[in-house]
Amino acid sequence: MKTRTTAEGGIWGPVIDFPIIPVAAYIVPEYPESHRMMVFSAFSPNSFGGDRGRTQFAEFDHRTGTISERQVAETQHDMFCPGMSSLADGRLVITGGSNAERTSIYNPDLNTFTQGVNMQIARGYQSSTTLSNGKVFTIGGSWSGALGGKNGEIYDPATNLWTLLPGAAVEPMLTYDHEGIFREDNHAWLFAWRNGSVFQAGPSKAMNWYYTDGGGGVTPAGIRDSVNDAMCGVNVMYDVGKIFSAGGAQYYYKAPGLSSAHLISIDQIGAPATVERLPDMKYARAFANVVVLPDGKILITGGQGWAEGFTDLNPIFSPELFDPATKTFTELSPEAVPRNYHSVSILLADGTVFSGGGGLCFDDGTGAVSQHCRDTVDHPNGQIFTPPYLTTGAARPVISRIATTIVAPGGELRVTMEGTAEGVTFSLIRIGSVTHSINSDQRRVPLTPEPTNGVDVVLQLPGDSGIVLPGAWYLFAVSAQGVPSVAKTVFVRL
Structure with a gap:
């Protein structure tokens, strides 16, 4: 484990005050650059x-730096x-929670919310993921609604209908928790894959x-960890079929945080996943x-060494940066404010990261607060982190033009660079939405450029919509020195 400080460890900007506590965050997709975040x-x-x-x-x-507030009723x-x-098309489907049966749909083009049809099963603390066919799958969620039996269901945006999948049983994915089913079906780590599979x-x-x-179905894919479940652990697909996971805790509430990390590889639908135990993080982190x-590379922020919501017990201020090439963690510059239960982090188009x-x-x-955390662990604020790749002084590549911003799986993106394209690589990162340590929208797909002249390149997308999921993506150019451009927004549509 290496420790870096000052510019080598990245730079945190000033604390930004918000009128609310950002418990959930979503990047509003727009061209040419997505610069607004809703929380x-x-x-x-x-x-x-x-x-x-x-x-x-x-x-x-x-x-x-402008902030506006709004009530959605x-x-x-x-x-x-x-x-x-x-x-x-970039619309965001928000399901369940406190009003456990509800579906709300945010339209970024109109900046409006509309009511979708109710889910078949009332849920809260469930996860969902957009499928290769553009539909949405969700499962679990006994925090609200009835307890247990929260099998999967699927939403079709073309018909605005939810369909229950009785064969997509929730029981195989349950954790063990001393509070029972109320906690055991929460926050599944879902990764959409080929042919509508998850x-x-x-x-x-x-x-x-x-x-x-x-009617749906489920088959086992192996064991990630023989010792611990990892409730509220972090997880992300950082390359095609490559999933990083780390941290969490055995129980949702009152349990030691975990430092263990894994690399999970998937390919064929239904086949057992390959799991590699990675070196531990320096810090155990729940939430x-x-x-x-x-x-x-993968940035892990915040968390606490003891999983207990509504506290800042054992806060971890220093992020860790995991490098899949070397399989090492590097400790970075510390954040100013603890970010534990009900915190978020999300990638911004300029390559920085919001944490709040x-x-x-x-x-x-x-009107009385029954859990006495006011003024101690309430953090209606955030900070923006500039990762080390932006503090070296090396020049950023600049994407000056994309011939088309809408592309199908297997299609081409024709990109013009400002200056030379020599040594530049590219990556697509799906624009994210995050709450409760879950961001099933984000994933990264590296692209190999085919130069056509000194400044123009052609990028061939994978032909499988289970890899390049339909939706809004950041397109980054990355210099030979590892410095990213500001991302342009592209849409993958079927």
Whole structure:
């Protein structure tokens, strides 16, 4: 483990105050560059509780630093503790949570929220993922609604209908928790794959393949860890079929954090996954967050050494950067504010990372806070982290033009660089949405350029929509020195 400080360890910007606690975050996709981030809390800026039918939002423009706030009540949906997935056209589907049966759909082109049809099963703390066919799969979520039996279901945006998949049973993915099913089906690590399939990598020790055709199905995919489940551990697909996971805790509440890390590789649908135990992180981290960077390295921020929500016990201020090429962790410059339960991190188009939130207490309906965390672990703020690749002084490559911003799997992106394209590589990173340590929207696909002259390149996308999922993506150019460009926004559509 190497420790870096100052510019070598990245640079944290000033603390940015928000009118709400950012418990969830979403990058609004727009061309040429996606520069707005939406965050939301619950019915209140700093409290959750009950099914109040409204949600507090704020919008942050990271280019200008401006922040605006907004209450969303038109869908009668308190969106605290939801599933989130972005569609092929950039719309965001937000499901369940405090209003456990609800579906809300955000349209970034119109900046409006509309009510979708209710789910078949009321859920909270579920996860969801956009499939290779553009539909959305969700499973689990006994935090709200009835307890247990939260089998998978699928949303079709073309018909605005949810269909229950009785064969997509939730039981194979359950963890063991001393609080029971209330916690055991929470926050599945879902990775959409080929032909409408979904690979579930955790947080249970057991991994599974889920199928979404017909009545659905599930088959085992092996064991990730023979010792511990990893509730609220971090997980991300950083390369095609390559999944990094780390941290978490055996129990959701009152358990030691974990430092273990794994590399999970998948290829053929239904085949057992290959698991490699990686070196441990320096710090045990429950409730941390993860972002895959344009160069393929992985940034883990925040978390605490003891999993206990609504506290800042044993906070971890220093991020760690994992390099898949060397399989090493590097400790980076410390953040100013603890980021534990109810925090977020998300990649911005300029290659920096927003980290914020934490806290947000329960309101029992009287206006009194029943869990006494106010002013101690409530963090209605955030910071922007500049990773080390932007602090070396090396020049950034510049994408000056993309011939088309809408491309199908297997299609081409024709890119013009400002200056030479020599030595430049490219990566697509799907624009993310994050809450409760889950960002199933983000994944990275490296692209090999085919030069056509000194400044123009052709990028051939993989032909499988299970790899390049439909939706909005960042396109980054990365210099030979490892410095990323500012990303342009492209849409993959079927």
